[in-house]
Amino acid sequence: MKRALLSTALLLALTAPLGAMLKHIERVTPRIAQRGTTVEISIRGTHLDDPKEIIFDRPGIRAEAIGPVTKLPVTGFQHGGRIEAEIKCRLVIAPDCAPGEHRFRLRTATQLTSLATFHVTPFPVVDETQEKNGNDTPATAQSVPMNVTVRGRIDGSARGDLDVYRVTAKAGERLSAEVHCARFADVHYGDSEFDLAMRVLDANGREIAANDENP
Structure with missing residues (x-):
């Protein structure tokens, strides 16, 4: 009897986490915004039915107007994830919200x-x-002001993607730039591990x- 009860307990312990992972978030679009703003986002994944609230791990972001689930054609990814449903909501980001990653x-x-x-x-x-290939050459470079976050796109072609941006700086002025992909990409768990490089x-x-x- 003890052996039977122990087997049942082990079975429950193993299956509970697996069941929870069925409700999976695969894509968040957009996945970055400025503090002090309000942004509409799309959340896509599997088994997102009957959404109630979004819970963040620290203060500064409030979710509201969480919409109903919309069923989508199933999309699979190389890492095994898939998308079959979408919900939309509005994120209100406080002016004093801490910059960086917020888990939810x-x-x-x-x-x-x-x-x-x-x-x-x-x-x-x-x-x-x-526009497709709209900023792929110095002649068609996209002008951006200093002190901004550029939310770029990669077209996913086999040859890769080249994006050119133009900034205006004064002599002696310091220019600092960072490029991120996996951290800010719409797809959270996979299909976002691109090999990036930057030239000035x-x-x-x-x-x-x-x-x-450079990591």
């Missing part, structure tokens, strides 16, 4: 989803030019700085 889960009527993340920046967010060119197209293979 969606609470449904029965369970919590897997962990997802949203990022907060102190800078205004500028979207990359939407002067007005004549001459390379004055470059960075590659």
